[in-house]
Amino acid sequence: MTFYEKQTDPSSPMHWLGDMQADYLYPNGKAGDKLFKHIKENDTFLASKCINCSKIFFPPRLYCEDCFVEILEKDWFEIPSTGKIRLHTIVTINTYGEKLNEPKMIALIDIDNTDGALLGIIKTDNIDENLIGRKVEAVFKSKNQREGTLKDILYFKMR
Numbered sequence: 001m002t003f004y005e006k007q008t009d010p011s012s013p014m015h016w017l018g019d020m021q022a023d024y025l026y027p028n029g030k031a032g033d034k035l036f037k038h039i040k041e042n043d044t045f046l047a048s049k050c051i052n053c054s055k056i057f058f059p060p061r062l063y064c065e066d067c068f069v070e071i072l073e074k075d076w077f078e079i080p081s082t083g084k085i086r087l088h089t090i091v092t093i094n095t096y097g098e099k100l101n102e103p104k105m106i107a108l109i110d111i112d113n114t115d116g117a118l119l120g121i122i123k124t125d126n127i128d129e130n131l132i133g134r135k136v137e138a139v140f141k142s143k144n145q146r147e148g149t150l151k152d153i154l155y156f157k158m159r
């Protein structure tokens with residue numbers, strides 16, 4: 001099947017092999033920009049709270065995605081950069097498929113006092129240990145090396 005052929009049988013999915021260039025820009029948006037500026041200068045995070053349903057967003061949002069209510073400036077607040085590991089896995093290759101010198105533990109971390117979560121690297125001596133439910137804290141780059149991105153978080157350490 002080629003790219004120009006029309007699909008006529010819905011039970012026979014189309015496919016073709018090849019490379020496709022996919023360049024894109026992903027802007028932070030107003031809320032992301034505010035969070036990253038905060039992270040650049042502080043060792044804490046920001047969250048925002050919907051006054052209608054009380055959901056606490058991390059990363060912070062300008063609008064509640066559940067009830068579409070605008071979240072005003074007064075409903076933004078600082079939170080500690082701490083959380084609890086919901087799940088984790090071990091990564092042995094990079095995004096190019098190349099083997100890493102050392103395996104890394106990557107975790108989904110429920111950020112304390114919010115309804116949000118963040119992916120992060122976990123620094124641990126025993127990478128095979130089950131760390132689900134363990135409390136962690138973000139370790140940031142030194143302030144003069146930060147760029148205002150998530151990469152300013154070096155890793156999460158055990159609390």
Ligand SMILES: [Zn+2]
Nearest residue numbers: 050053064067
């Ligand atoms: Zn809401």
